[in-house]
Amino acid sequence: MSISAATKAATDALAANRAPVSVNAQEVHRWLQSFTWDFEKNRTKYPTKYKMANETKEQFKLIAKEYARMESVKDERQFGSLQDVLTRVDAGNRVHPKWNETMKVVSNFLEVGEYNAIAATGMLWDSASAPEQKNGYLAQVLDEIRHTNQCGYVNYYFTKHGQDPAGHNDARRTRTIGPLWKGMKRVFSDGFISGDAVECSINLQLVGEACFTNPLIVAVTEWAAANGDEITPTVFLSIETDELRHMANGYQTVVSIANDEAASKYLNTDLNNAFWTQQKYFTPVLGMAFEYGSHFKVEPWVKTWNRWVYEDWGGIWIGRLGKYGVESPRSLRDAKKDAYWAHHDLFLIAYALWPTGFFRLTLPTAQEAEWFEANYPGWYDHYGKIYDEWRARGCEDPASGFLPLQWFMENNHQIYIDRVSQVPFCPTLSKGASTLRVHEWNGKKHSFSDEWGERQWLTEPERYECQNIWEQYEGRELSEVIAELHGVRSDGKTLIAQPHTNKDGKLWTLDDLKRIDCVFKDPLKAL
């Protein structure tokens, strides 16, 4: 049978010029640019006040084939380690009990951030017009799906192979009881996916990822290892191998708007709002998790913060952008004060509200109190004495009938919730940058802890209508709320949360709480 003229021509051409059997990945990546359209108007569902440039680059020159190969190697290494050597050496039971509790919060809350980042980067993919920028965002969508699974897997692994699984195994339904949850939703959800698309990128990538993932996902692995946990470094350092591309996406988003007139008007305000939003939660919560949730200390949290946030993110990312008009965040002074004191302020409140958690907390020991005083001069006189008093009143023992929350009430130390960040604060005890401000709007009182959140609220108060813990449970008795929200272990009566990790200590039950008759009361109503 004769072949057609066209087939013959093609065969002859190939005989003279052999088709390449492979193409360099970066040559393939170069072809992406031919997908550029010069949109007269970007038809995105997620608009931005900035105009993103069309020629923005993607720094790592990813193509799908190399991306998939890289990620499969990462997963093989991570799951190989977890399911082989770490299980064989009983890694879950080598973790210090205090740190085991810390990972209930850290991994579960990070899972929420990763989940919301899927939506955030999908939105940015739609908003951008440069094909390389879209390519970078698209890979990030896939990364965030991977990370969501990884974080869930850490809690699953601790549940299956570790100690005290309550909290690791059912955090998705019990995490909403206490006040830490809503603050986390503000930074990890609302901050990433609500409002202007570029503003979301600044929150997620330029601040959340380029700044706070370093302490949250990198430095945490050193604290984990020091406390016998090799599970977290195995997973979190693997997560972070994707984050560098996300930081680059955030930086390239700024590059893409650098020459837009809107940047000179809005970028510094958006950066300051994002920095304050993210630091307001991460600074105290991470500091509390590291210092109060560990037995073996790596270094004072304020030093970790100073290195990763102030010197490196501030100097290397923001400082270098100074010649393009990017200013030092105006809220930095208050953020630095928070980095020194706010985690101590928060632990005082977190311990007072311990029954609302899905983890066990521990009061600082005498040895830890010495460490705190050496690193934060003045710590003992302000905080340490209070812990001594609580311990003397038997706060760890259910027979004492004493909840530290009662101490706050007896001493007229009101705990308010900042409307914007949802972070609790006690103005009469705070050494961080929190002071009480109150506004009345829409027939309701709203408390604020700082001028930076207050400014954001004044701009768009309807954005921050989320009920806080006091409004939600007003007039209800504590044990009733905890029972309703499943904050109990498998016997149906012992609390998941406990005020100690002592294996010989007695465990609190719903009945122990009921006897105290603690009723939620909104302090704003008394003002």
Next chain:
Amino acid sequence: MSLNSNAYGAGIMAKTGKAFADEYFSEENQIVHESNEVVLVLKKSDEINIIVDEILLGDRKADNPTLVVEDRAGYWWLKATGKIEVDCEEASEILGRKFSVYDFLVDVSSTIGRAFTLGEKFTITSELMGLDRQLEDLKS
């Protein structure tokens, strides 16, 4: 003994207690200061340990005297002034097998600075890529 200024515990980090607080809260430290340094976090692995030992702290050490490498449990923490480069063709020779820049990225955990790839080379620089200098494409 004085520490290299890029060391993990250099400068204010060497201070403790009140001395640390005094410098931390000093007026000049209430705004960010531009830094010409870069930081790289490499997850420890068979290949990365060899690249750190035999290239960055071995054959190429003289190229970058400001480079500091510190062991932080699960990862290597690297800091240098200006830039850090890793040529994966050199890594391939030492490892005795093909090791592309994408293989290297498998274990690069964090970057503070502008990191990018070109061919088989990985670079992290304090330069503002895309603003001060354009990112290049691979030439055929």
